[in-house]
Amino acid sequence: MAIYDTLGTTYGLTRRPDPRIGAQIHAALGDAAEVINVGAGTGSYEPPHTVLAVEPSQVMVDQRPPGSAPVVRAVAERLPLRDEAADAVLALLTVHHWTDPAAGVAELRRVARRRVVVLTWDQQIFRERFWLVRDYLPQAAAFDDTRAIPVDRLAALLGGAHQRPVPIPHDCSDGFGAAFWCRPHAYLDPQVRAGISMLAQTGEEALAPGLARLAEDLATGRWHTAHADLLARDALDVGYRLLVAEV
Template identity: 50%
Template sequence: MARYDSIGINYADLRIPDARIAAAIAQALGPARSIINVGAGTGSYEPTDREVTAVEPSIEMIRKRRHPAAAVVQASADALPFDDNAFDAAMAILTIHHWPDKQAGLREVRRVTQGRIVLLTFDPAQRPWLTDYLPELARLDDAQMPAMADYARWLGPVRIEPLLVPHDCTDGFLYAYWRRPEAYLDARIRSGSSSFWALPGLEDGLARLADDLSSGAWEERYGELRHQPAYDAGYRLVIAD
């Protein structure tokens, strides 16, 4: 059973696509008309003006899809049931860390795509402030996320661009609340990010965060973030032609 079948309960409510991130993804996709979205989840960031085929292993996520008109195939990234060069372009948005065989998955994406591949992923070398309270997040990123150099090895030449997170980002992924630290104390908000679902040391780290917010220590260390419109939390667009 796909992991999200049991833990994706609040996902659609908390992971509302952010229009600014959507624009960056759409621009990266270029003029492609037929697009495969691999690890599509509920359909976040799928263009509505193009022909999209979604691939998602979790039936729970498929049931919560935002774009029911799009074709949906229940399958895994490392065994895509399509012919070679079947699509103009491909996208995979904040999903690669869940793939059991990332290299095989990306090679499959390359096989079925004749043009551009756009990935939204995370650079595990980055250390957002939340990892100071929850160092297991950094270890989880190291274990789950490919290094940036891996994408060129698996896909050929790539272009890598930082994707800054807006301070009022509507999409509740892991580091989206960088300027709203109080949000991490809310269990419902945390349920929108898979990283929290089995994280060792979570309660202790959140207790330290709550104490620092109460005492003003967080403001002393990170207060300048309250005035920044966007933040480089480590998210990256990887673009392969």
């Protein structure tokens, strides 16, 4: 069973593509005429010239909108595709779910004619800058420590990749891990947490004490006092990175 067969049942409700992040992803793809999206999920950020999506979870496939690119159920480590199958290959917030990232990246490079674009995050920066895991949910940070791929290692596996920071807008519509960095009440919503694998996989029992402290700090105003500087920002860099590699 694919991991998102259990985690992804409400994914389409909270994980809506943010156009500003989408613009950065599409710019990274450049003039690629054909794109393959690996670990495609519900199809977020797929450009119109996507010729194929690869996704192991039927639950996620079922949430893809009408008119999406054709999809094949497969894993990144064993792509059922010929060498140099498309101009560019896309992999967005997926590498940390792979059982063998090195094999998966090798497959991305094999099927790309020109370029590979990967969206990931720098775990050290994430731990230091994101108040939720730093101050309230260290258990979630510890879980991510077990699966996050160091950005420099990932860049090396890609054969050398240029790193582009992806600041998160204050009103980000895509509810991934740090999307609600200035809307803290959102993390108290079980539906929001269900769409964030870092939280969903850590588990509600482990998160409960930290969430209770967050709720109290929001009720008393302590959170807003401690993080007043965040409320004036339009975007925040908490470590998300686009890696762009030529092959």
